[in-house]
Amino acid sequence: MNLNFLVIDDDxxxxxxxxxxxxxxxxxxxxxxxxxxxIEHIIKTQPDGVLCDLMMPNMDGLDxxxxxxxxxxxxxxxxxxxxxxxxxxxxxxxxxxxxDGYLIKPVNPETFVDDxxxxxxxxxxxxxxxxxxxxxxxxxKTARYGGNTSCVSLSIAKKHFFIFDAGxxxxxxxxxxxxxxxxxxxxxxxxxxxxxxxxxxFPFFVPFFIKGNEFEVFGATQGDQNIEELxxxxxxxxxxxxxVKEFAAKLTFRSVNEEDFFIDDVYIKTQFLNxxxxxxxxxxxxxxxxxxxITDNELYLETSPHYNQFEVDRLVHFIQGADVLxxxxxxxxxxxxxxxxxxxxxxxxxxxxxDKAKVKLLCLFHHDPEQYDRDIDKKLKTAVxxxxxxHSQTRCIAPREGEKIMI
Numbered sequence: 312m313n314l315n316f317l318v319i320d321d322d323x324x325x326x327x328x329x330x331x332x333x334x335x336x337x338x339x340x341x342x343x344x345x346x347x348x349x350i351e352h353i354i355k356t357q358p359d360g361v362l363c364d365l366m367m368p369n370m371d372g373l374d375x376x377x378x379x380x381x382x383x384x385x386x387x388x389x390x391x392x393x394x395x396x397x398x399x400x401x402x403x404x405x406x407x408x409x410x411d412g413y414l415i416k417p418v419n420p421e422t423f424v425d426d427x428x429x430x431x432x433x434x435x436x437x438x439x440x441x442x443x444x445x446x447x448x449x450x451x452k453t454a455r456y457g458g459n460t461s462c463v464s465l466s467i468a469k470k471h472f473f474i475f476d477a478g479x480x481x482x483x484x485x486x487x488x489x490x491x492x493x494x495x496x497x498x499x500x501x502x503x504x505x506x507x508x509x510x511x512x513f514p515f516f517v518p519f520f521i522k523g524n525e526f527e528v529f530g531a532t533q534g535d536q537n538i539e540e541l542x543x544x545x546x547x548x549x550x551x552x553x554x555v556k557e558f559a560a561k562l563t564f565r566s567v568n569e570e571d572f573f574i575d576d577v578y579i580k581t582q583f584l585n586x587x588x589x590x591x592x593x594x595x596x597x598x599x600x601x602x603x604x605i606t607d608n609e610l611y612l613e614t615s616p617h618y619n620q621f622e623v624d625r626l627v628h629f630i631q632g633a634d635v636l637x638x639x640x641x642x643x644x645x646x647x648x649x650x651x652x653x654x655x656x657x658x659x660x661x662x663x664x665x666d667k668a669k670v671k672l673l674c675l676f677h678h679d680p681e682q683y684d685r686d687i688d689k690k691l692k693t694a695v696x697x698x699x700x701x702h703s704q705t706r707c708i709a710p711r712e713g714e715k716i717m718i
Contacts, residue, residue, distance in 0.1 A: 314431070316340040317356065319349055319375070320364040320393070325416060329362055329393065329423070336424040346370045350379060357386045360431055365394035365401070376410055389431045393418065399495050399525055406575065412469050415493075429469050433598050435718040436466040437635055439710040441480020444607070444641055444655070444677035445508050452683035457712030459483060460508040461606060461677060463637060467597050471577055472498040475593065475604045475637075477513040483712060485517045495523035499574060502530035503606055504590035505541040514546050514553070524560035531581075531589040532566050539564035567591070582629045584608040585622065586654035594629060600718050603630045603670075606639040606677045609653070610660035623664065630668045634718045637710075638665065640675040643690060655679075662694050666703040672716070673698075673707045 318329045326342045333340040346367050365372040372392050391412035392405050402413045412430035441459030448458040460478030518524045530538035546554045571580040580594040585608050592605040611618040630636050641655035665673040691709040
């Protein structure tokens with residue numbers, strides 16, 4: 312894909328860097344060192360994307376953006392702010408106005424063009440930080456898939472950063488974020504439920520201790536405890552030498568039930584799952600792309616007296632057409648009879664609902680701690696064979712820690 316860009320910046324050195332990186336990647340780029348005649352240039356050249364500095368004389372980046380969007384009967388390009396201002400308040404203001412992306416200078420030459428394309432194409436990036444369930448199982452036998460418990464991140468068009476669960480995998484995510492030093496950071500954290508393996512590494516997420524970062528934590532109430540209490544109470548000084556009061560970042564909490572809501576331009580639905588206590592599944596839709604996170608959830612065999620077709624149909628509808636479905640597939644069918652009522656699914660039922668929902672990619676997740684790499688290999692082979700026998704269009708993988716999927 313060869314795209315046409317316009318780079319606007321009153322700093323000639325920044326203009327030159329952006330132009331060279333874009334052209335090296337096979338794209339074309341024209342440049343301006345003033346925003347004064349930018350509208351006329353855009354009307355004439357019809358670029359696919361505009362990369363614009365925020366602080367410029369006469370007309371700054373946001374004023375130019377507003378003027379451009381008010382201009383009728385022209386091809387509207389993707390508009391990306393590229394600025395040295397890292398402040399969350401400036402980024403939020405730009406995105407609230409409708410700017411398509413916000414990148415910080417100095418740009419990283421290795422990732423700059425990919426970041427631009429991620430914004431223009433509205434790419435979702437799913438990354439796995441912990442794929443096991445119940446308790447972490449480090450060691451040689453889990454070296455390939457990893458032994459950490461549930462944590463998955465979702466980046467959407469470089470505008471939104473979502474984190475699902477805070478098992479021990481969130482420490483691996485923490486390490487990566489600290490390595491990148493891409494702060495201040497604004498993110499949403501979605502907790503499926505407060506069982507220990509989904510929450511136990513929450514206090515060890517280093518970005519919580521960095522001033523300027525902002526996080527909103529979502530989760531269901533449990534009895535008379537809201538999500539803030541469920542997260543904060545295990546950090547009582549009896550159990551840890553610090554509490555949430557020591558966090559330097561801004562944390563807010565939002566209790567959610569089975570509902571749907573928007574976070575800016577992202578549509579989110581939640582649904583209660585079949586697991587002890589209140590456990591939420593999440594469906595995230597950005598434009599036409601759909602991501603579903605379903606853990607923990609028991610799917611009864613059709614021969615079980617607990618089997619309920621209505622609930623199966625409800626789940627199939629919830630995950631319908633997902634580009635990526637991350638789903639509890641804890642047990643093999645051979646293991647499941649001894650685990651009935653534990654709140655987790657046998658593999659054949661997971662494959663069945665994914666196929667019926669016409670899911671594009673099924674990700675096996677939340678592996679039993681007694682399952683090692685070789686056991687996960689067998690589960691994957693069984694699932695792939697089953698899908699093939701069904702002539703299903705659904706693909707299946709068993710993700711590894713650190714693995715990325717782009718939608």
